Amino acid sequence: MLKVGIIGAGGIVRNAHAPAWRKLIDRGDARVTAISDVVRAPAEQIAATLVADGTTPTVYEDYHALINEADIDAVDICLPHHLHADAILATVARGKHILCEKPMCISLEEGDRIVEAVDRAGIVYMSAHNExxxxxxxxxxxxxxxxxxxxxxxxxxxxxxxxxxxxxxxxxxxxxxxxxxxxxxxxxxxxxxxxxxxxxxxxxxxxxxxxxxxxxxxxxxxxxxxxxxxxxxxxxxxxxxxxxxxxxxxxxxxxxxxxxxxxxxxxxxxxxxxxxxxxxxxxxxxxxxxxxxxxDGVSNFDKEIVHFWDSITTGRPPIQDHRDGRRxxxxxxxxxxxxxxxxxxxxxxxxxxxxxxxxxxxxxxxxxxxx
Ligand SMILES: NC(=O)c1ccc[n+]([C@@H]2O[C@H](COP(=O)([O-])OP(=O)(O)OC[C@H]3O[C@@H](n4cnc5c(N)ncnc54)[C@H](O)[C@@H]3O)[C@@H](O)[C@H]2O)c1
Structure with missing residues (x-):
C-alpha cells in the first residue's frame, strides 16, 4: 500500500490528481495520508474527498512539515512553478519518491541539482507528462x-x-x-x-x-x-x-x-x-x-498516476523521469x-x-x- 502526500491543493489537484488518487484508494493500492497548501480551506476540501477507512488526510500549511513529518512513501507535487525545485530537493533529501507536475523546475541550474540529487538517492522520479x-x-x-x-x-x-x-x-x-x-x-x-x-x-x-x-x-x-x-x-x-x-x-x-x-x-x-x-x-x-x-472514463491523469504507482511497486522505470524533465x-x-x-x-x-x-x-x- 503506497502512502502519498499531495503538495498543493489548487485546480489541477481538485480536477485531476485527487480524483485519480481516489481511484487507487478504492482499488486498495494507495492512501493519501497528507495534503498541503498555504491556504487551508482548499486542502481541507480535497482531503475530505480522499478519506480511506474513516481516516482523512492530515492537512499541513507548510509543505516542508508534510515532507519531514507525514507518514508517506511518495509525494505528488502540484505547486506554482518557482516552488518545484525546493519541494523536489526537500523530498529527495528524505528519500521519498516523487511525481512532479510540469515543469520540473524553472532554471537549468535547478535542473542539474535535481538530476544529481535524484541519481544519488535512487528514488523514483516521474515527470508528470500526462499527455x-x-x-x-x-x-x-x-x-x-x-x-x-x-x-x-x-x-x-x-x-x-x-x-x-x-x-x-x-x-x-x-x-x-x-x-x-x-x-x-x-x-x-x-x-x-x-x-x-x-x-x-x-x-x-x-x-x-x-x-x-x-x-x-x-x-x-x-x-x-x-x-x-x-x-x-x-x-x-x-x-x-x-x-x-x-x-x-x-x-x-x-x-x-x-x-x-x-x-x-x-x-x-x-x-x-x-x-x-x-x-x-x-x-x-x-x-x-x-x-x-x-x-472511456479514464483520464490521462488517471493513467499517469497508476503508472507512477506501478513504477514504485514493480521497479519498472517511469515513462519519463528527471532527465526527461530537464531535457x-x-x-x-x-x-x-x-x-x-x-x-x-x-x-x-x-x-x-x-x-x-x-x-x-x-x-x-x-x-x-x-x-
Ligand atoms: N498537466 C496539466 O495539464 C496541468 C494543468 C494545470 C496545471 N498544471 C500544473 O500543476 C501545477 C499547479 O497548477 P494549478 O493549476 O493547480 O495552480 P493553482 O494556482 O490552481 O494551485 C496552486 C496551489 O498551490 C498553493 N500554494 C502556493 N504556494 C504554496 C506553498 N508555499 N505551499 C503550499 N501550497 C502553496 C496555492 O495556494 C494553490 O492552491 C503547476 O505546475 C501547473 O503547471 C498541469
Missing part, C-alpha cells in the same frame, strides 16, 4: 516506433486552451484573457506560456522525434494576455537526424480550428491527430486511414535564450548558458526568417 498517456499520442508513437513512416522529416506539435480564461488578477485590467495569480508573474511562472502550456507540445515533440535536439530558434510575443511573459510562442527545433520540429503554443487564443495537435511527415508517409484520434497517410495515398478512441526544460530555456539574443541557440546548454552558434544551426534560423 503522453493520451491514446492518440500513444498510437502515433507506436506506429513510428514500428517504422511506420520511416525517417521523420517534419514534426509539428501544438497546444492551446480550449476555452478563454475568465479569471482576473488583482491590480491588472479585467479582460477575458487575464492570467490567474502566479501565472501572470515571470518570477513565479518561470517565463510565459511556453514553460506552462507549451511544456506539453515540447515533451510530445521530443517523444516523437526519435533523435536528440541540436539547436533551437524561437519567436515569442504577448498579444492579448495580461501577463509578464509571452502569451504566444513559435519554436523551431533541429534534430541530430536532420528532422525539423515546430512547437506552437498560445494562451490568448483557443485551439486553431481543424488543426491536428501533432503532425509528423516522414519519408514514407504521415501520421497526425489529436488526443483521441490518429490518422495515417502513406506517401502517395489520397486519403488517410484513421482510428478514434472514444472517451524539456533545456529546449524551453534555449528558446528563451534565442528570443533574448535574436539568434539560433545550440544544444546542449550548460548551466543555463548558451553554446556559441555554429554554422549548422543557421539553416534553422533561415527557416524562421523565411529567407
Amino acid at each position: 503522453l498517456f493520451d491514446p492518440g499520442i500513444t498510437a502515433a508513437k507506436g506506429f513510428m516506433d514500428r517504422d511506420g513512416i520511416g525517417k521523420p522529416f517534419l514534426i509539428r506539435s501544438h497546444e492551446f486552451p480550449t476555452t478563454y480564461n475568465q479569471a482576473t488578477v488583482p491590480g491588472r485590467p479585467a479582460q477575458a484573457t487575464n492570467m490567474i495569480g502566479w501565472r501572470a508573474s515571470r518570477a513565479t511562472m518561470g517565463g510565459g506560456v511556453l514553460i506552462d502550456k507549451g511544456y506539453h507540445p515540447t515533451y510530445i515533440l521530443l517523444y516523437l522525434a526519435q533523435s536528440e535536439p541540436v539547436s533551437v530558434t524561437a519567436m515569442t510575443n504577448t498579444f492579448v494576455a495580461q501577463m509578464d511573459g509571452e502569451d504566444t510562442a513559435l519554436v523551431l527545433v533541429k534534430f541530430a537526424n536532420g528532422a525539423i520540429g515546430q512547437i506552437f503554443t498560445g494562451e490568448g487564443f483557443v485551439f486553431p480550428a481543424n488543426d491536428a495537435k501533432f503532425h509528423v511527415l516522414g519519408e514514407r508517409g504521415e501520421v497526425y491527430g489529436n488526443r483521441r484520434d490518429v490518422y495515417v497517410k502513406p506517401r502517395g495515398f489520397a486519403e488517410p486511414s484513421s482510428q478514434t478512441f472514444p472517451p 524539456v526544460l533545456e529546449v524551453i530555456q534555449a528558446a528563451y535564450r534565442s528570443v533574448e539574443e535574436g539568434r539560433t541557440v545550440e544544444l546542449p546548454l550548460s548551466g543555463g548558458r548558451a553554446q556559441p552558434v555554429e554554422e549548422t544551426s543557421r539553416e534553422a534560423a533561415a527557416v524562421t526568417s523565411g529567407s
Whole structure:
C-alpha cells in the first residue's frame, strides 16, 4: 500500500490528481495520508474527498512539515512553478519518491541539482507528462516506433486552451484573457506560456522525434494576455537526424480550428491527430486511414498516476523521469535564450548558458526568417 502526500491543493489537484488518487484508494493500492497548501480551506476540501477507512488526510500549511513529518512513501507535487525545485530537493533529501507536475523546475541550474540529487538517492522520479498517456499520442508513437513512416522529416506539435480564461488578477485590467495569480508573474511562472502550456507540445515533440535536439530558434510575443511573459510562442527545433520540429503554443487564443495537435511527415508517409484520434497517410495515398478512441472514463491523469504507482511497486522505470524533465526544460530555456539574443541557440546548454552558434544551426534560423 503506497502512502502519498499531495503538495498543493489548487485546480489541477481538485480536477485531476485527487480524483485519480481516489481511484487507487478504492482499488486498495494507495492512501493519501497528507495534503498541503498555504491556504487551508482548499486542502481541507480535497482531503475530505480522499478519506480511506474513516481516516482523512492530515492537512499541513507548510509543505516542508508534510515532507519531514507525514507518514508517506511518495509525494505528488502540484505547486506554482518557482516552488518545484525546493519541494523536489526537500523530498529527495528524505528519500521519498516523487511525481512532479510540469515543469520540473524553472532554471537549468535547478535542473542539474535535481538530476544529481535524484541519481544519488535512487528514488523514483516521474515527470508528470500526462499527455503522453493520451491514446492518440500513444498510437502515433507506436506506429513510428514500428517504422511506420520511416525517417521523420517534419514534426509539428501544438497546444492551446480550449476555452478563454475568465479569471482576473488583482491590480491588472479585467479582460477575458487575464492570467490567474502566479501565472501572470515571470518570477513565479518561470517565463510565459511556453514553460506552462507549451511544456506539453515540447515533451510530445521530443517523444516523437526519435533523435536528440541540436539547436533551437524561437519567436515569442504577448498579444492579448495580461501577463509578464509571452502569451504566444513559435519554436523551431533541429534534430541530430536532420528532422525539423515546430512547437506552437498560445494562451490568448483557443485551439486553431481543424488543426491536428501533432503532425509528423516522414519519408514514407504521415501520421497526425489529436488526443483521441490518429490518422495515417502513406506517401502517395489520397486519403488517410484513421482510428478514434472514444472517451472511456479514464483520464490521462488517471493513467499517469497508476503508472507512477506501478513504477514504485514493480521497479519498472517511469515513462519519463528527471532527465526527461530537464531535457524539456533545456529546449524551453534555449528558446528563451534565442528570443533574448535574436539568434539560433545550440544544444546542449550548460548551466543555463548558451553554446556559441555554429554554422549548422543557421539553416534553422533561415527557416524562421523565411529567407
Ligand atoms: N498537466 C496539466 O495539464 C496541468 C494543468 C494545470 C496545471 N498544471 C500544473 O500543476 C501545477 C499547479 O497548477 P494549478 O493549476 O493547480 O495552480 P493553482 O494556482 O490552481 O494551485 C496552486 C496551489 O498551490 C498553493 N500554494 C502556493 N504556494 C504554496 C506553498 N508555499 N505551499 C503550499 N501550497 C502553496 C496555492 O495556494 C494553490 O492552491 C503547476 O505546475 C501547473 O503547471 C498541469
